[in-house]
Amino acid sequence: MLLLTPKRLASLLLTASTAVVNADTCDEVEALGTIEVSRPLNPTYITEQAQYWSTSCSALKPTCILFPRSASQVSQILTHLSTTNEPFAIKSGGHNPNNYFSSVSGGPLISTQHLSHAYLDPTTGILDAGPGNRLDGIAAKLQGTGWTFVGGRIGNTGVGGLVLGGGLSYMSAQYGWAASNVLAYELVFANGTIANVTATSHADLFKALRGGLNNFGIVTNYRLQARRQGDVWGGNLVFPLRSDDTDKKLLAAVRDFTEYNTDDKAAVIVTAERANLNLVDSWILFLFYDGGTPPEGTFKNFTDIGPLLDTCRTRTYADLMASSNWAVVKASVVDIATETIPLPSRANKAKVMDALHAHWRNVSSTALGLDVPGIVASIAWQPFPRRIAQQAKRLGPDLIDADDEVDRIIIEMNYSFLPQSQYERMADTVQATYEGVRKSVLGWQADGTLPQAYLPLFANYGFYRQDYFGRLRPENRALARRVAQEVDPNGLFRTRTGGWRP
Known part of the structure; x- marks a missing residue:
């Protein structure tokens, strides 16, 4: 895995070719007079920096923020960047919380804010x-x-x-x-x-x-x-006081839904949330149906467990999207990691699902006991039925290249906390969480509890220490490696901006 960490980035810059012109992209682009350039202390700079999901990304300070409005302006920016040795980053919504993936320090940030057509x-x-x-x-x-x-x-x-x-x-x-x-x-x-x-x-x-x-x-x-x-149906089911019994029932329900749901218009996300001092220890479910009303019984396995709050209703899709933003934790450092597991059989569902959830509770309990203010831990169980792979293949090839031989579940593991000084310490907690899941899955595959299966990582939830490309088919x-070298032979994107490399 080739990961552009801050230390590696510094090393690459120190060894950059002496033929590279010692130029400054911010100054050169500003001199053009056609592309908006925002400097520190400028209100647009401050506002754009505040748009990251993680405050650790907001804390990284680009030398300027560039706001192109067209492909030709992006082309001009890259042309100037190619004459420097500056690090840079490209930002869409800033929802990736990994430092340097869409954030930068000591170089320009290219914001796509005005490419919003x-x-x-x-x-x-x-x-x-x-x-x-x-x-x-x-x-x-x-x-x-x-x-x-x-x-x-x-x-x-x-x-x-x-x-x-x-x-x-x-x-x-x-x-x-x-x-x-x-x-x-x-x-x-x-x-x-x-x-x-x-x-x-x-x-x-x-x-x-x-x-x-x-x-x-x-x-x-x-x-x-x-x-x-047209209209959709959706919202949340809330179980504010979890119990061992509720845990078992919800884990069984999401496992069974993944295998037995035959209505492709129906979808669920099943999340558990915990916070410092046991102020929160609950389940929040996201339910969706692509239609005004789901057929009776579609979500029965979940509703029968008895949520205290049910906000599901018929609404516009725009309203559903607007109402979902409460899930973004504000003013915190955010870490997200993921694992993909093969769906356990009905006979083994309790053994697998309960054990993995217990592992998350054990690690998150340790994290909640640390002297780190503001910790919120969550885990999301997300069905990845084989039907998704079938539809993806029908619509053309992709690097994920999931087969439709097994159903799977994508697990998302989140930690948020307040002090940026704890970034690396909490990263160890995140790693302990996803590595424990992976170790258990490999053990169960070895003893036959779980089926052998291709288990790619879902990039949108990946943690910077995870090997996204290493989990794809060789x-x-x-x-991806060959194409990257063909279209970027000088390695502008490979060596000067953050992210996973093939």
Whole structure:
């Protein structure tokens, strides 16, 4: 795994070619007079820096923030960057909490905020959308058209990072990943060249962009196939006081839903939340149905457990997206990690599900006992039925390349806390959480408790210490590496901005 850590970044800059001009991109772009450049202490700089989900990213200070409004302006920025040795970053919504993935210190930040167009053909449903859109914003723009974007589940999420990481949607069992619905990418390469990337014009690059993250250029437009949609039904079920009995019932319910639900319009996320001093120890479920009313019994396994609060109702998709932003923890450092597990059999569901949840409770209990203020720990159990893989394959190749031989569950593990000084210490807690899950899964696969299966990591939830590309199929990792070297032979994106590298 090649990860551009701050230490590695510093080393690369120190050994950069002496032929590189000692220039400053902020000054050069500002001299053009056509691209907005915001410096520290400027209100637009301060506002943009505050838009990250994690305060650890906000604390990294770019030398300036550049706000291009077109692919040609992005091209100009990259042309200037190629003459310097500065680190840089590209930011869509700032929802990736890993430091340096969409944040930077000591170099320019390219914000896609003004690339927030959304042009819909109301007849075909073809949508041209910029990476500066957020899910709630694009849902509001499409409200009333009868079409929707197959995006994520939290409204504040940026479109750019979501789609490049794959993008899990409430509608994935119908339409695959968010990336599965991309028809073309307008991409600015490291040398400033602009291309329209499709499955026919650049077959390997098109595949690599579906799950390949920020390794190939800057996407300035996604041409998407929107999907027909009217009212939806959704909201939350809240179990404010968890118990061992509630834990077992909800874990069994999400496992059974993953295997037995046959209605592709229905989706759930089952989350447990804990906080310091036991102020919170609860379950919050997200329920969704792509229609005004779900058929009777669709979510019976969950509702029969007896939530204290049920906010589910018929509403617009835009309203659902706008109402989801309460889930974003404000003014905290945020860490997110993930694991993918094969669905346990009905006979082994209690053994597997209960043990993995107990592991999370044990590690999170240790974390809650640390002298780290403001800790909130959560785990989300998210069905990954084989139908998602079937739909993704139907809509074209991607790097994730999941097969439809088994059902799976994607586990998301979050910790948020207040002091930025505890970033590395809490990173160890995050690592202990996901490594414990992985170790258990491998042990159960060895003894036959769980089936053998390809288990890729879901990039949008990945932690910087995890090996995203190492968990892909070797041939797909090799394709991504080859394509990255072809389109960026000088390694602008590989060596000067953060993220996972193939």
